[in-house]
Amino acid sequence: MSHYKNRIAGACCHLLALLFVFVTCSDGGDEKIPELEKPKLVSSVPADGSENVSTGEQTILLTFDQNIVLASPHEIRLNGNEITKAAAAFKELTVTAALEKATAYTLVIPAGKVKGPTGVSADEITVRFTTRGSANSTINKTLVSPDPSPQAQRVYDFLVESYGEKIISGVMANVAWNTHEAEWVHTHTGKYPALNCFDYVHLYASPANWINYEDIRVAEEWWGNNGLIAAGWHWNVPSGANSNGHGFYAVGKNGGDGETAFDIRQAVIDGTDENSVIKADLEKIAGNLLLLKEKNIPVIWRPLHEASGKWFWWGAGDAASYRTLWILMFETFKTKGLNNLIWVWTSQTDDYDWYPGDDYVDIIGCDIYNKGLTAVSGIYDSLTDEFPDKLITLSEFGNIAGLSDQWDAGIKWSWTMPWYDYNRTVDPSSAAFNEQTHIHADIQYWEKALENDYVITRDQMPSLK
Template identity: 55%
Template structure:
């Protein structure tokens, strides 16, 4: 009788242990299966885009990917500078279609994707933005700019009207659609190579300094939707869409159906609690979305941000034009940097949660 009683005690203990651990709880297993998986807003996304997105989704709060930005042109100069001084390559290299209006030309051809192909073959991930240059004035074919009137701070400005650009038949609409068709063609060259792109267009709109944000949130959102629709019709399936918030600007958000990742650009902010505040605000305003530090410079070290709770899924310091404009110049050997110097990067590499290129899984 005592032996039977002991067996019952053992069975009861096993049952309660299973409920606590979840190892044999059919109710809990069913609940797990019912949780919807994250999905890209691009219809029928490529296998590679899905792999990149799922990886970013899975590492949230556990890991952060390192990134660098091309020095204006089609290059990986900043990534090479980081490697020269620290021995590691960042996981992501950012590119910019800034000079689309001149491409192809003898100094830049965005349809020549060799530099991106080589980065991708070495397991590096690819991001791309677009400082969208348009004619300074109507009919102008020699002068281009992306700053809105009064916002250039000494740089070229354009009176290009975003409101008119979304109106079929207008001069601005013709320019807009020609540019969208051209950049779609460039992105299709990467699609053919099965290279996914972390696509970050129309950034920092609420700041008002670029023409695409100069006419308010409703025009901006219509412009974003037009771009998304155009690319969908072109069959682009390799894009992961990133919207850049300027902080308290929810009126400018294009909508979940158009955005996969939320970015934030932050400069000259050493107070780590302010960085943590920005991160938390985005996680609260856009629950379920991946949150990244899409541009940064002169900010607290990544270790400090992470420990404070700002657990960006990736971070990208901006480029220092003089430092990395030419990898053969003496400047390239110097360890100082306008936005993230050698010491800043060395701190990043010491953290187990910071991922370098060699630590990435294959996304092919």
């Protein structure tokens, strides 16, 4: 019997010892039962304290250290206003809201609304950020051309003042040296676009009875009616690839039509045959642009466009050769006294290696075709982030989201310009000219665009003479 009593006594002592440990731990002893971890915010986009955040509809991304769920109602607020679009998935919480420019924002997620997988809730979370100011607040106000003409400076000042507040409407000449697209828009809407862009594509043949860039009456008339003048240059060089022996497409980029094997890498080396060709062409184009300068007509000048796409000969070599060619053109024009130019470089995005440099570029353009709103917004945000001190313009487009949708999404170009529809506007006296369809921007597009008071037409332009 005593043996069993001893065993029972021992068991009781063991139980008392376990009870002592339990009481000691619960009373603040050395060993504590671990607490379950609260979800913690690891990062946010935009980060807390960010500045120059993009405007329009934006998604704020918050990443936590563990999977989360969002309580309902979540009661998340942005500047005191309840958010309607918020969702949690795995470790991420997304909050979508429309952001206004030049605004300080505070996002607040109340305590208890974000829960981890064990049901433990996060503390209150606050993220503060500021959207970019008025679009023109950081823009360089000085033109790159030394001692710019008064007219060029006034045009540029107007572009800067309008940026972010207005969009200047524009059109492209049908092939070369006319205002046919502008007349087509006017015929069907009663309004002229504010900007007309010409193309010196046939410079190699001018002057001729079918093309003569030395006859500048069409440009004088447009400028005389307060219209803005832009110009580009599909630079035709000797090719032998087609009947006229000239082309601007790189070999393999247009099925043989208008292609040239002209080598930009050789063209920028002094003394080569190719170098002689481009220097002669630069002399000729400078002479034509000087005709406009003599009439005090400024030109928004957009040469050597879409280089990084490599479909034109000036981009078919390498970025270094392209930059050298751009600077050669700039310096040649400077020695000629061409101070009436506002220089536009066209980006294909993610092509900074091709950028000639801030000393040679006033405005950044981009050409967009067949893209939806999300893609257009991404391109715009990319360029405004990369070039915060430059005007950003939609220098060509076709079949993209409507201008109103872009504006509402915070996409505010300096100007926009659909490419021409050859068959629609080549002959203003034709039956085709009376039709309202268009391969890039039909009259329905124009009617919707011109309903907005932020779209500038030619009749709304001030005299910048």
